Amino acid sequence: MGLRLSIVSLLFIAMLIAGCGTEPKERVVDLADFKSQMLGQHSRYFQEQGDQLSWQQAASQFAQSDLPYGHSESIALGIGTEPVWLHFQVNNPQATAREMRLAVKTPWLDIIDAYIVADNTLIAHINGGDYLPFEQRPMAHENFAFKYQFEPGLTDVYLRVESLGPMAIPLELSTVEQAQQLDIASAYRFGLLYGMLLALSLYNSLLYLITREKEFGLYSLYLAGFVLNSFSYTGQLHEIITVDLGVHFQDWLDCFLMITYSVAGLHFARALLKTKNYAPVLDRVVVWTTIAFPLGILLGALANQLVFSLLLGFMLNSGFATLFIIMGIRARQAQVDSANLFIVASVTAAVCIGISTMAVAGIVPYNAYTFQAIEVGMVFEAIMLAIVLAKRFNLVQQDLAVAEKFAHTDPLTNVNNRRGFQQPAEALFKAAVDNNQDIAVLLIDIDHFKRINDQYGHTVGDEVIQMTASCLANSTRKTDLIARWGGEEFIMLLNNTSQAEGRNFAERIRLSLAELRCNTPSGAVNFTVSIGAAGSNQRVCAGKKLAELSLPELIKCADSALYEAKKAGRNRVVELCGDCPFTEASTAEK
Incomplete structure (x- = not known):
């Protein structure tokens, strides 16, 4: 009896293990009580090899192959990858059609085709991507997005995404009302971010005009460059610039704006920490970094090698964060004032930049938190560096006051000259x-x-x-x-x-x-x-x-x-x- 119970127990455990290891054939998105959901883990995908497939050929491959689902909210495959096909199913259990909005929340993807299929019949084909001028896109939106009435029952959605830039595909399905609320929340968030950074940029530009100390001017350029870069890679800049400047216009613009704020940031750190005085070799490395990488990217642009230039841009971004930390440590060794605050700001920003870079490159899961980590890091860094510069401004004012006193005071008697x-x-x-x-x-x-x-x-x-x-x-x-x-x-x-x-x-x-x-x-x-x-x-x-x-x-x-x-x-x-x-x-x- 005991032996039988043991065998039954083992069989039961084995069945549980087998059951836990078996995935359902499709992870269907159920619209019952549905508001909004990221679809990365509900989508299977594969990369095209060879000629471009039709949606029927892609559907056949999804049906015949055991293809993987995404492991996070977004599917991220890195830079310069082959076109990607995705598939997910939507079930509307209600008796009436339900209007939803589907969005790919990465604005730099070049060409996106969405195929809506029911009972193996193509119902709709929606195409978009940043190769289209803004007014020709399915919706007046910085991302690829469209509204669709999902009829009762199952609907298959196939997407083909082609891009030379980072292949990060965060799919979001929402009710129209929820999508509008998410857009408003995003606008407020970006407004707060840009407002804070631009205010700091303007403030430091005024300090530069008053003091003529170049670290204030470079910090202003650094912040303004980051805001402009963020404004571009989030697609908001292209709501203003709507002309058709080519399939990869946004990719090239993102690339050049990315290195602009990196170069300004490195020269700001040089000026603030005065590295030339105590670390001349490190100072020269920084200078040559700010020359060599932009030149390489420019050569890539002249040769129309976008992937090469983007890789250099991401390398400069990573090197920029690393050099910030090294410069801070070296400044601390040289007992430079405010070096400790600079290190705290640099390490925080470097970690956040690294997370966002790895998310876009597909090394870590891509989601709202990993993608926007760079913005959190930049805000924290901006606040810390603003404190550093405020201390520097006070020192400058004290020096000016002392100089003014010496210029107007007789040193022997301490009365006016x-x-x-x-x-x-x-x-x-x-x-x-x-x-x-x-x-x-x-x-x-x-x-x-x-x-x-x-x-x-x-x-x-x-x-x-x-x-x-x-x-x-x-x-x-x-x-x-x-x-x-x-x-x-x-x-x-x-x-x-x-x-x-x-x-x-x-x-x-x-x-x-x-x-x-x-x-x-x-x-x-x-x-x-x-x-x-x-x-x-x-x-x-x-x-x-x-x-x-x-x-x-x-x-x-x-x-x-x-x-x-x-x-x-x-x-x-x-x-x-x-x-x-x-x-x-x-x-x-x-």
Whole structure:
């Protein structure tokens, strides 16, 4: 009894195994409660060998041969393959016809013929592909698509696909309503993708115009090139360009746009990471890669060798992703700022590009996720690289700010130099004129400065200049301007201050500086200054209205007053006064 049970059990298991290993003759697409489905695993296929077959010959081969079904949502066979025949069956269990839409969701396939057969009789023949101008296609759609009323019962659908480009055939059967919803969702998705990338591209192009840093311009070209390439290989560009430019027009356009963004991307990475400075050999490899592959593709175009050019294009795409990673690693070794973020972005993009490339080449299953992985990778990479460039922009701005400061600041005293004084002084003078306010200019010169330098050395001379600048800076208001005018001479522009008030202010400064002592090995050194003051009283200066004068003329008046102060014995303030051009305001005590 036990032996019989064991034998029965073994037979039952064997039957289960045999049953599990047996495929049904046809995997029929049932339209009961049907909305949308990818038909890769419901379709059998074979490749033509020799002459082109009729649909009857293809049907006979499907009937007589044990042909394979697709293993994923799409049937992908690589580049430059022979024409492919596909077959699937649709069952409509309802009593009335049902309208469906069949689409091949790869826009670059050259020639597609669909044969609708019922009871071994050809009901309809629909032809399309990107060799047809857009307006001549079965539907106004970037992909090969058509609507058909499936009658009750079984219907056979045969498709013949011919293309020199990547043979990726994602078949989708949908209700018309569901197809429209899928199209709308796809449009929103692409709109979001393109909008984000184009916004980043425009932003970086503006940064390039502002900074003239070439990495911003190259990144803008890189993003714009990818968007244009995506716009082409998804077929959307050909809804705009509808002229008949040949059977393989879209294939060639995709090929050239693909290398355009790859070349721009590699040169962007060179500029961003400054590889020429620390990795000259790698830098030359990148440069020659961006020259050799496009030249090879161009030669392929001149010889009309599409498959050769496409293979070079995919090789460049793969090499582009690999070189990005290598450049990032080398930059990290050289301790380049933001190299870590660049590596994260590059690895993610490389994985996604690799998945999409292998899906199109038929190495991995082709479906919506593998085909569009490149777009996910590009968005992630774009965000990461935008962060890198934002950091770079901040560094550029900091460098510009430092350079601007050095260009307008005297390094010894840390006050404005003559260049740093000029622009804000002109604005301050104009504001005084516009607002009917007085303004005063003081020119301060350290007395006998050459003697101090000769007797105590330049170090002491520099310290005297620094002490003078510090005293002047601590004496001014935030609205006043101070600058080192040259050598041992300083200038002050006093806002909303009359000449009389400026004269009194200058006297306080003269007394304060006279009290300072500079310690040296030879003992304490004191020094004095001479000051020339010029300005307006009641908006009138030397008999002229302030509005009739310019700032250089006012400074010239102060310079003349300073000359008179030094001529009169130094250590004093001299001001410009009315008809008597110069009046001594004060002298040092004898």
